[in-house]
Amino acid sequence: MTINRRDALKNALKLAGSGATLALPAVAAQAAGTAKARFDHGVASGDPSVDGAILWTRATPVDATLAGDIALTWHVAETDGGKPIRSGSVKARAARDFTAKVEATGLQPGREYRYWFDAADGTRSPVGRLRTLPKGKVADVVMAVVSCQLYAGGLFNAYDAIAKLDRLDAVLHLGDYIYEYGVDGYGADIAKKIGRLVEPRHEIVSLADYRMRHAQVKRDVDMQAAHARAAFICVWDDHEVANDDWMHGAENHDPKTEGDWDARKAAAMQAYFEWMPIRDPKPGQPWAAINRSFDFGDLATLVMVETRLLARSHQVVSKGEAITPAEYAPMLAERARPDRELLGPAQLAWVEKTMATSVSAGKPWQVLGNQIVMAKVAGPDMERQLGPVKFGETMAKLPVMWRERLAAGIASYRAGMPFGLDSWDGYPPARERLYAAFRRAKSRPIVLSGDSHAAWANDLHDDAGTLVAVEFGCTAITSPSYGSLLPGIGTLIADANKGEVRFCDQDAKGFTLLTLTPEHATADFRTVSTVFAKPFTEATVKRFRALAARPELPLEEIA
Numbered sequence: 001m002t003i004n005r006r007d008a009l010k011n012a013l014k015l016a017g018s019g020a021t022l023a024l025p026a027v028a029a030q031a032a033g034t035a036k037a038r039f040d041h042g043v044a045s046g047d048p049s050v051d052g053a054i055l056w057t058r059a060t061p062v063d064a065t066l067a068g069d070i071a072l073t074w075h076v077a078e079t080d081g082g083k084p085i086r087s088g089s090v091k092a093r094a095a096r097d098f099t100a101k102v103e104a105t106g107l108q109p110g111r112e113y114r115y116w117f118d119a120a121d122g123t124r125s126p127v128g129r130l131r132t133l134p135k136g137k138v139a140d141v142v143m144a145v146v147s148c149q150l151y152a153g154g155l156f157n158a159y160d161a162i163a164k165l166d167r168l169d170a171v172l173h174l175g176d177y178i179y180e181y182g183v184d185g186y187g188a189d190i191a192k193k194i195g196r197l198v199e200p201r202h203e204i205v206s207l208a209d210y211r212m213r214h215a216q217v218k219r220d221v222d223m224q225a226a227h228a229r230a231a232f233i234c235v236w237d238d239h240e241v242a243n244d245d246w247m248h249g250a251e252n253h254d255p256k257t258e259g260d261w262d263a264r265k266a267a268a269m270q271a272y273f274e275w276m277p278i279r280d281p282k283p284g285q286p287w288a289a290i291n292r293s294f295d296f297g298d299l300a301t302l303v304m305v306e307t308r309l310l311a312r313s314h315q316v317v318s319k320g321e322a323i324t325p326a327e328y329a330p331m332l333a334e335r336a337r338p339d340r341e342l343l344g345p346a347q348l349a350w351v352e353k354t355m356a357t358s359v360s361a362g363k364p365w366q367v368l369g370n371q372i373v374m375a376k377v378a379g380p381d382m383e384r385q386l387g388p389v390k391f392g393e394t395m396a397k398l399p400v401m402w403r404e405r406l407a408a409g410i411a412s413y414r415a416g417m418p419f420g421l422d423s424w425d426g427y428p429p430a431r432e433r434l435y436a437a438f439r440r441a442k443s444r445p446i447v448l449s450g451d452s453h454a455a456w457a458n459d460l461h462d463d464a465g466t467l468v469a470v471e472f473g474c475t476a477i478t479s480p481s482y483g484s485l486l487p488g489i490g491t492l493i494a495d496a497n498k499g500e501v502r503f504c505d506q507d508a509k510g511f512t513l514l515t516l517t518p519e520h521a522t523a524d525f526r527t528v529s530t531v532f533a534k535p536f537t538e539a540t541v542k543r544f545r546a547l548a549a550r551p552e553l554p555l556e557e558i559a
Contacts (some may be wrong), residue, residue, distance in 0.1 A: 147450025175237025311344025
């Protein structure tokens, strides 16, 4: 549904009834559209099509007490400083936190354009760039794949690097655009050292809270630069609402102190659709139905799925939760239940149909944009891998809490528990159903994954041992990973999963640059030297590629 003023009022009443707080828009004290405005949050584009894209901005009122809806004019030109070839009107509505979105159409396929907004008082926004989707024969496509940008966890240096890329067709954001924690939560130690304290200071629960957190992220200059560089194609993961969420709750949601889950989820989704350059939900569809596809001419189909709020069953256990040996067998039995879901039947059928249509059209690549790691990943037995002496030395360097967690983790891995239960490894029957859909569609897709704060190159096999897909997982923009405590643990994870995990880097931050041609799909794992300071340096730590003509072959590491 389109989130208009009437919808916002309905949501406000729902939230008020649940006990959550809501900042209602100021009453207009002057004619709508005449308020003075600033463009403090830059511009963004998203969901490109062959003839256009979504254009986004926020018109911040100079005097919020006087501001009603703010009238804007949008423009699209072919070059920097060029004359507009498309223009139109849109309002930054008070009911939508003064954000504005419009779909620009009538553009040519596979072309780069410039766009901007003007306010009625003459104020002009920054200028952004976008490239429409190509049509017909396509030589190549270049996409940056990103996820997990904990504002408190560091500087967005990776976005600075992305903004400076010479060639970039789109940015694929696989989730965790914001995090819900308060000023003393996840990443607090780093934030205090580098001056990245979150707003608001408390954990976000209400619509006003989620809006404020989105606004803070969008004020970051590197974030603005990346949005202005290329169109984003986005899905959310868990932290856009709360950690380890599923259909009916989350690890980091307590109904006793934080109110009704559905009200919190509705507030988070409303803020997301207001603040992100994504199409609003289709009429008659749930807000969580953000699965959608994009065709890049005759070269590729990108299939973006939703794995959190549409159909996900409750996790067997939340990350970091202490479990005892007596619980291993019941948890493994629960994990293996065939009725446990991630995508759900309707979304799974849509994935299969979309991929089959792409294959029938002769496109060499089907790309699955997915939030969570899909590979089978057994946890590393560090004591066995390192040997007792080196393992003892490693344990001695860890804080007591992490020694206990590591020892408990190794014990669970030896009992057959996987490395992660919030990923596809927590839902193996659902993963087998997806793999069967790949086979029926006659596709060996490229799976893209975020969430783990680590870089991955994986060969994906079904339970029969057949290679069904390959996976490129992107590391985080800033969010810390296990490598911050245990440098080099990614190598141990790869060594413990030979045949499935070809590469795992739990240490570095950055992004993955995916280049598709009719012959190859190449992933460059790009890193930044630091997220705690500027300047920084960039590097490509690994490169892997898949061959379109030889889908039976595993990934190839290339120099």
